[in-house]
Amino acid sequence: MEIILKAVAEVKNSRHDTSDDFWGDIISEITLMPEIPSMAFEGIMNFSHLEIIYYFNKVDPQKIVYSGHPRGNPKWPVMGIFCQRKKDRPNQLGLCTVELVEQKERSIFVKYLDATAGTPILDIKPVFKEFDLNGKRKQPGWVATLMKDYWK
Amino acid sequence: MEIILKAVAEVKNSRHDTSDDFWGDIISEITLMPEIPSMAFEGIMNFSHLEIIYYFNKVDPQKIVYSGHPRGNPKWPVMGIFCQRKKDRPNQLGLCTVELVEQKERSIFVKYLDATAGTPILDIKPVFKEFDLNGKRKQPGWVATLMKDYWK
Numbered sequence: 308m309e310i311i312l313k314a315v316a317e318v319k320n321s322r323h324d325t326s327d328d329f330w331g332d333i334i335s336e337i338t339l340m341p342e343i344p345s346m347a348f349e350g351i352m353n354f355s356h357l358e359i360i361y362y363f364n365k366v367d368p369q370k371i372v373y374s375g376h377p378r379g380n381p382k383w384p385v386m387g388i389f390c391q392r393k394k395d396r397p398n399q400l401g402l403c404t405v406e407l408v409e410q411k412e413r414s415i416f417v418k419y420l421d422a423t424a425g426t427p428i429l430d431i432k433p434v435f436k437e438f439d440l441n442g443k444r445k446q447p448g449w450v451a452t453l454m455k456d457y458w459k
Numbered sequence: 460m461e462i463i464l465k466a467v468a469e470v471k472n473s474r475h476d477t478s479d480d481f482w483g484d485i486i487s488e489i490t491l492m493p494e495i496p497s498m499a500f501e502g503i504m505n506f507s508h509l510e511i512i513y514y515f516n517k518v519d520p521q522k523i524v525y526s527g528h529p530r531g532n533p534k535w536p537v538m539g540i541f542c543q544r545k546k547d548r549p550n551q552l553g554l555c556t557v558e559l560v561e562q563k564e565r566s567i568f569v570k571y572l573d574a575t576a577g578t579p580i581l582d583i584k585p586v587f588k589e590f591d592l593n594g595k596r597k598q599p600g601w602v603a604t605l606m607k608d609y610w611k
Contacts, residue, residue: 308465308466308579309463309464309465310463310464310465310466310514310579310581311461311462311463311464312461312462312463312464312550312552313460313461313462313549313550314460314462315541315549315550343525343549344525344526346525346526346539347525347526347539347540347541347549348539348541348542349526349537349538349539349542350536350537350538350539350542350599351539351541351542353538353542353597353598353599354542354596354597354598354599355595355596355597355598356595356596356597357541358554360512360552360554362462373495373496373498373499374496374498374499374501384502385501385502386501386502386505387498387499387500387501387502387503388499389467389499389500389503389509389582389583389584389585390500390501390502390503390505390506390585391585392584392585392587396582397465397467397495397499397582398464398465398467398581398582400464400512400581400582402510402512402554402582402584403590404590427460427462429462429550429552430541430548430549430550430552430554431541432541432544432554433541433542433543433544433598433602434596434598435544435598435602435606436596436598436602436603437602437603437606437609438555438556443507443508444506444507444508444586444588445505445506445507445508446505446506446507446585446586446587446588447502447505447506450585450587450588450589451588451589454587454589457589
């Protein structure tokens, strides 16, 4: 079964390259598509953080993999694609928790979105503390090294 | 532009109704679709928690809204759809952080997935602590009341 989606909003920011690191200083504007009414953002400043689901539209479908070394680094173990967050993945979906800075009419401004200019946004959800992990989680050692410069 | 996705996996569990609460006791089996190779799960037990993006396939497209009272309750303020997590939303995408219990070949078993039997899974991502909020977030008062019985 095919599932057909349409962008609900689009990203404007200063980031055009899809390289891996240095997302910390970028402020992104997320603007509703013309067919989405403004009321979809009503009350959004009640929340400080949002989850953004987006589409990695610059991925070459030929590069989608099911397994491999994270970032192609042979020092790290081979991991399945569902144990990595890389963009070259089935369905090309990205997901990021962002800090909401400001709303201006049909746009919101957010920090810590790791998406480039022109990225189609598929959904925006408020962060509820009732879904928090409260620090409980386990991860392998390579993740901290891989993420070292991500938010710089 | 239309974005065409396909399920990468499917949910099996004992939950068939789409009512709002009481998800805490449900264990879900997530099984890869036949066209996805098993290596997509290689190494997954290195992680304790996963983010699951799924498709609310039981939503009636006529019921999709852009704004309204959360759960239709007039005691709570009218909020835009991007300030709510309800299923009747543009693109019908669900998102949940789950606890990984076990892997058996082409299936993983998870707790705290709020999706019914037969739900198509669109992506699975490992939780990295580098994306954590560490408790920082603001939300309006109605959320705690709305979520009171959610994980019971």
